[in-house]
Amino acid sequence: MxxxxxxxxxxxxxxxxxxxxxxxxxxxxxxxxxxxxxxxxxxxxxxxxxxxxxSTRMKTFRIQIDGQGVDVVADSETSVFTAMTRAGIAWPVSCRNGTCRTCIARLLQGQVRYEIPWPGLSSDEKEEGYCLPCVARPMTDIVIAQA
Incomplete structure (x- = not known):
């Protein structure tokens, strides 16, 4: 058989x-x-x-850091911070769980999502385009800048 x-x-x-x-x-x-x-x-x-x-296949997106000529590729399940670290980009970070706000950035273009219900950002900060790269995952190509 x-x-x-x-x-x-x-x-x-x-x-x-x-x-x-x-x-x-x-x-x-x-x-x-x-x-x-x-x-x-x-x-x-x-x-x-x-x-x-x-629907479960990972998609990849491009991450650009404003003012730097570097593009990083990240999949939809990898945090923005992890993708930048793998590419050799230094970014301030401490807790890596969205509470300390050390990594806070301005999301200039694109969309991110969070796997935690409420990352350490106020609703006003979210509306103003701030994000936490340590817990943010890209949903589209994004452009960020240090806050």
């Missing part, structure tokens, strides 16, 4: 098999009463990995 994980089917084959089962057109009775439908896999060379739904 072949290894279940080594079997790869194209989406067309799976759709045909499902359509046949749904219409009651059973092809050949091989004595198996139940079937397991495995997720579609995308082949990466010799390895196969399941494709995550489009």
């Amino acid at each position: 072949p290894d279940v994980f080594s079997i790869r089917r194209s989406s067309v084959e799976v759709e045909r098999a499902l359509a046949a089962q749904c219409q009651g057109n059973h092809q050949q009775d091989d004595g198996v009463g139940a079937r397991v439908i495995l997720p579609i896999f995308q082949s990466h060379g010799e390895r196969a990995s399941p494709l995550p739904p489009t």
